[in-house]
Amino acid sequence: MSRPVLVLDLDGTVCLGDTPVLLYAARVAALTGAPEALLETTEAFLGHRLPETAPKTLIGAQDGYEAVKILGLAAGVSEEELSAAYVWSRAAMSEQPGDIRTPDGLVDLLSGIDAHRVIMTNSPGSGLDAILEHLGLRDVVDEVRTDALKPTRMRGHLDHFLDVSGLADRPEWLMSVGDIWRNDLAPAVERGCVAAYVDAFDRRQGPAHVRAGTLVGLYSAVSDWSNDPSAFIAAHPLKESVQC
Incomplete structure (x- = not known):
């Protein structure tokens, strides 16, 4: 499976x-x-x-x-x-990592879900290993994609994951989580994937299946989705403005 x-x-x-x-x-x-x-x-x-x-x-x-x-x-x-x-x-x-940090409880969340966990960033790869080490994320992610050129190439990245995972006919088995709607969520919505919107500035730029002001506010949604993606998307239809 x-x-x-x-x-x-x-x-x-x-x-x-x-x-x-x-x-x-x-x-x-x-x-x-x-x-x-x-x-x-x-x-x-x-x-x-x-x-x-x-x-x-x-x-x-x-x-x-x-x-x-x-x-x-x-x-x-x-x-x-x-x-x-x-x-x-x-x-x-x-x-100079300064005040960078992960949201409280993120490492525990990622450790406890059965999913292929990917970090997708427009950031260059140089120095990223040290950043992930500082954040404590290296052992709880399976793949890191740098220089992603979001949003231009985001559709291609999502298509790749759907294809290699055998999920082309089950796009709801991919969840994209991000704070920029056009970069992280619009391409996911187009493909029928689950869009989880971290809307820190309350921009409400476009539709998503779940939305909160912080990633912490989406933890239960991520956990529920990972347990049963098909049931999750049925219970969380796409909405223009949703709040967890």
Whole structure:
């Protein structure tokens, strides 16, 4: 019997903390004429306390990385420079993990479910082993996919897992969990997979089968799904706005 496949996003889902975004912001800010302003606005965004004077374009930012990108582009930083700053920040995080952590109880959850557990991230592979070791996740995941190029290649990744696991006719046996709807969940919804939305900023961007403000709020859903994916999706039909 095939095992269900659990696909987990990294940043904002299983890896919490402001350090990754702040490292990225610091690198981008150094390329601008007003670095303090960019850093202050980034910190305000992360703290859910944007002042009225903040750029309106930040209101729709999906996470801290997108907020920094918006601020950097507005300050004249190029796409190429932003990409290089992101790669640098990931390498730096492996040596300066700062406040990164997993949600409480995640290791126990992943240890206790019978599923092929995958971390799927747009992050480069360099330094990621050290990050996963710091987070305590190396022994409770079966596969890590880096440089995933979500959302562009997410459909292909999901198709691969469905095919190799013999689940092409049972897509509900794959659950994708993430905090960016267009990256992690839209491709899953298209394929009939289960979408579990960590909607930390209450964006309600699109439909999901289950939704909560934190991954912890989805633990019971993940556990129930892993025990019986078909029964789970029957009990949790796709909804535009759902809250666990």
